[in-house]
Amino acid sequence: MIKVKNPAHIAIHTLLIIGSIFMLFPFVWMITTSFKGDDEILNTSKSIVLLPDLVRPGFLNNEEDQSRIDRRTERERLWALEQEKPTGERDKKIREPFKWYDNYLYAWRAQPFYRFFLNTLFVTITVTAVSLFFASLAAYAFAFFNFPLKDTLFMLMLGTMMLPQQALLIPNYIFLSKLGWINTYMSLIVPWLASAYSVFFLRQFFKQLPKDLYEAATIDGCSRFQFYYKILLPLSKPPMVTLGIFSFLANWNSFIWPLIVTNDTNLRVIQVGLSYFSSEAGTRWGPLMAASTMTILPLVIMYFLAQKQFVESQATTGMKE
Amino acid sequence: MRNFLIAVFACWLIIVFAIRQDDKASAGLVKNEVDAEGKTQVVFWHAMGGPLGIVMNDLVNRYNKSQNNYYIKSISMGSYDTLAKKVLASLVAGEAPDISQNYETLTKKFIKHHKIVCLDDLIASETEDIKADIIPVLLDNNTFDGKLYSFPFNKSVPVLYYNKDLFVKVGIDPEQPPRTLEEMVKYCRIITDYHKQTPGADRSVYGYGCSKANVWSFLNRVLQYGGKIISDDGHKSQFGDQTAINAMAYLQNMLKEGIAKEGQGFDHQNDFIAGKAAIIESSIVSKVYMEDSINFNFGVAPLPGYIINPNAELTIEESEINRGVILSGSNINIFNNGDPKKIAGAWDFVKWFTSTEIGAEWSIRTTYLPVRKSSLQSSIMQDALKKDPNMAAPYVQLDYCHFEPRLSVWFEVRDLMADYLEKATIEMGPAEKYCEQMARDIDAILKHASD
Numbered sequence: 001m002i003k004v005k006n007p008a009h010i011a012i013h014t015l016l017i018i019g020s021i022f023m024l025f026p027f028v029w030m031i032t033t034s035f036k037g038d039d040e041i042l043n044t045s046k047s048i049v050l051l052p053d054l055v056r057p058g059f060l061n062n063e064e065d066q067s068r069i070d071r072r073t074e075r076e077r078l079w080a081l082e083q084e085k086p087t088g089e090r091d092k093k094i095r096e097p098f099k100w101y102d103n104y105l106y107a108w109r110a111q112p113f114y115r116f117f118l119n120t121l122f123v124t125i126t127v128t129a130v131s132l133f134f135a136s137l138a139a140y141a142f143a144f145f146n147f148p149l150k151d152t153l154f155m156l157m158l159g160t161m162m163l164p165q166q167a168l169l170i171p172n173y174i175f176l177s178k179l180g181w182i183n184t185y186m187s188l189i190v191p192w193l194a195s196a197y198s199v200f201f202l203r204q205f206f207k208q209l210p211k212d213l214y215e216a217a218t219i220d221g222c223s224r225f226q227f228y229y230k231i232l233l234p235l236s237k238p239p240m241v242t243l244g245i246f247s248f249l250a251n252w253n254s255f256i257w258p259l260i261v262t263n264d265t266n267l268r269v270i271q272v273g274l275s276y277f278s279s280e281a282g283t284r285w286g287p288l289m290a291a292s293t294m295t296i297l298p299l300v301i302m303y304f305l306a307q308k309q310f311v312e313s314q315a316t317t318g319m320k321e
Numbered sequence: 322m323r324n325f326l327i328a329v330f331a332c333w334l335i336i337v338f339a340i341r342q343d344d345k346a347s348a349g350l351v352k353n354e355v356d357a358e359g360k361t362q363v364v365f366w367h368a369m370g371g372p373l374g375i376v377m378n379d380l381v382n383r384y385n386k387s388q389n390n391y392y393i394k395s396i397s398m399g400s401y402d403t404l405a406k407k408v409l410a411s412l413v414a415g416e417a418p419d420i421s422q423n424y425e426t427l428t429k430k431f432i433k434h435h436k437i438v439c440l441d442d443l444i445a446s447e448t449e450d451i452k453a454d455i456i457p458v459l460l461d462n463n464t465f466d467g468k469l470y471s472f473p474f475n476k477s478v479p480v481l482y483y484n485k486d487l488f489v490k491v492g493i494d495p496e497q498p499p500r501t502l503e504e505m506v507k508y509c510r511i512i513t514d515y516h517k518q519t520p521g522a523d524r525s526v527y528g529y530g531c532s533k534a535n536v537w538s539f540l541n542r543v544l545q546y547g548g549k550i551i552s553d554d555g556h557k558s559q560f561g562d563q564t565a566i567n568a569m570a571y572l573q574n575m576l577k578e579g580i581a582k583e584g585q586g587f588d589h590q591n592d593f594i595a596g597k598a599a600i601i602e603s604s605i606v607s608k609v610y611m612e613d614s615i616n617f618n619f620g621v622a623p624l625p626g627y628i629i630n631p632n633a634e635l636t637i638e639e640s641e642i643n644r645g646v647i648l649s650g651s652n653i654n655i656f657n658n659g660d661p662k663k664i665a666g667a668w669d670f671v672k673w674f675t676s677t678e679i680g681a682e683w684s685i686r687t688t689y690l691p692v693r694k695s696s697l698q699s700s701i702m703q704d705a706l707k708k709d710p711n712m713a714a715p716y717v718q719l720d721y722c723h724f725e726p727r728l729s730v731w732f733e734v735r736d737l738m739a740d741y742l743e744k745a746t747i748e749m750g751p752a753e754k755y756c757e758q759m760a761r762d763i764d765a766i767l768k769h770a771s772d
Binding site (some may be wrong): 177 | 329332333336337339340343344347348364366370371374396397399400403406407409411413415416551594610613614616636744
């Protein structure tokens with residue numbers, strides 16, 4: 001018999017489990033769909049069938065599933081027969097049956113995904129690292145020093161957070177084109193190096209640190225930059241990691257901006273690559289799901305690596321000294 | 322933490338290195354494939370993705386190899402919406418492409434601001450009478466104040482797709498798709514009832530499928546009922562007319578009876594592929610997307626028409642059926658970027674792409690309409706039609722093809738119509754009510770529209 005310390009925990013955990021099922025379901029569906037052929041994806045409209053035909057145990061199959069599997073077997077047989085003939089005599093109407101990795105193969109070949117990955121990684125890492133550095137410096141100034149117009153400047157900066165990105169799209173484009181940066185890495189990186197949100201977030205954290213710390217360090221001979229580098233940064237690991245993850249995710253997922261400012265395939269990022277699978281007359285669900293799975297893979301890996309830090313930072317950001 | 326930062330920096334360096342390597346590799350590839358050096362580069366923005374994009378790129382590559390003067394750099398923008406946004410932004414920034422796909426409403430804006438080249442000037446220097454060979458409706462569609470300003474490029478028409486196996490199952494002649502709107506209702510009723518009443522049949526099968534708030538389909542029906550979209554002077558809509566009310570009520574009644582279903586986006590296409598929807602109305606271009614997934618015999622037919630003056634003594638064959646369909650798809654503009662060489666290159670490419678043979682090939686591989694009459698008569702087209710009779714439906718409809726009003730406010734009007742069409746099939750009130758309100762709201766927009 002398991003002993004339950006607090007009966008409320010049962011309710012809480014039940015809720016959490018239900019919540020996590022809801023959260024996980026789309027991911028599971030995406031991944032399983034990526035292993036299905038078109039007829040399989042589109043035919044199961046009456047109920048949601050998660051497992052692909054290839055791995056689903058027989059007793060779960062209904063009539064429709066069974067007839068589809070039979071058709072597939074028949075197609076495989078015909079295809080094998082056709083392969084025995086010399087190339088010229090084969091009936092072109094008999095198409096190769098679907099293999100489990102076909103969607104991945106199609107997706108990977110349809111677009112230069114290797115390059116898209118490199119671009120996305122390059123832009124994301126650069127932006128995340130540099131914007132964290134800039135934001136922490138700005139936040140340091142706003143939190144520890146007094147200078148003329150400090151509050152006005154801070155308010156102005158916060159004001160930029162209120163403007164929706166869509167409204168800035170065209171003006172920013174024109175500005176960058178005057179600089180001659182359209183269709184370069186600069187246009188993908190530079191506009192995102194300063195983030196008002198990050199500055200705000202870090203300033204709030206820095207403000208909670210005792211001012212005495214700064215004074216004590218100064219008396220001990222610490223220069224302003226030394227205090228930032230030797231004391232402030234090590235103390236603010238949790239908020240930095242949180243911001244890092246936010247920034248990483250936002251850049252990894254950004255779509256409209258990279259699409260607007262780049263023209264060459266060489267400069268395109270993965271989200272733009274994903275959009276190629278749907279168009280005015282239909283969507284190729286299989287390859288789209290395969291490509292999406294490939295796209296989130298690095299994020300999942302990164303999340304597991306940074307998870308410890310992330311949970312820690314979530315737990316301490318609300319704390320006061 | 323220090324180690325983590327070092328690791329990130331190392332990763333970053335590796336990525337930078339990999340990008341440089343990839344740049345070098347692709348630079349070599351471009352050189353091997355097509356020697357772009359010494360050629361005038363012409364930038365072409367389009368919205369063709371998926372299977373259509375593959376055909377497009379194939380043709381562009383062939384053009385680049387076929388001659389030594391110009392190099393077409395084709396760039397896909399993914400969707401028409403993004404393409405339009407990018408073209409507008411790039412024009413303001415003074416960095417417009419040399420050619421791009423666009424809708425007529427944008428063309429009008431470009432003409433007003435002198436951003437595009439008038440094609441009549443380019444055609445004038447040709448020995449061949451190109452204009453005489455362009456399919457009339459496509460020529461009208463691109464002529465503004467008597468002058469040709471854009472070139473038809475990827476135009477499509479709506480068609481009916483129907484499941485021949487289902488037709489056979491319920492006892493309808495699979496070679497006789499519905500010819501009139503009434504006949505379609507009749508067929509849908511037979512198909513739905515059969516599946517509801519026969520034991521063991523799949524009860525989820527239904528007659529007619531279409532997408533929700535489908536302006537295109539509604540306007541087609543308005544024409545089929547003999548109606549008009551807007552008045553000749555362009556300041557008044559005709560949606561208060563009985564024809565528009567009939568067009569709206571038609572779908573409402575089918576939905577009420579349960580013999581039709583509306584879906585989001587491409588749901589109806591998926592239902593058709595899955596064998597649930599027996600008849601659907603969609604663009605002919607959807608054929609390219611659906612074909613590979615369909616596991617039954619299917620037919621493609623012209624949209625049904627309407628017998629305006631029914632005579633009980635005449636059969637459907639003998640009666641005069643009023644038909645009408647509306648063109649969709651985009652045209653191509655040549656921008657005036659001040660370099661006559663680039664304009665000449667752009668025109669040369671457009672001419673090549675829409676020429677008799679290439680136009681026919683583009684049409685066969687993508688189902689878009691060819692631009693020229695001679696493409697329709699060409700031997701490759703005739704051979705292809707023999708091989709796949711399903712290809713014929715769009716060409717048959719050319720005789721009674723129209724286009725939507727080319728007003729600058731038209732997209733606004735379309736959005737408004739979509740709202741009312743959606744409301745009409747959700748609330749299921751009398752069609753008169755929605756049509757009247759729709760007409761009133763649209764007239765308010767049209768009254769203030771400048772052109």
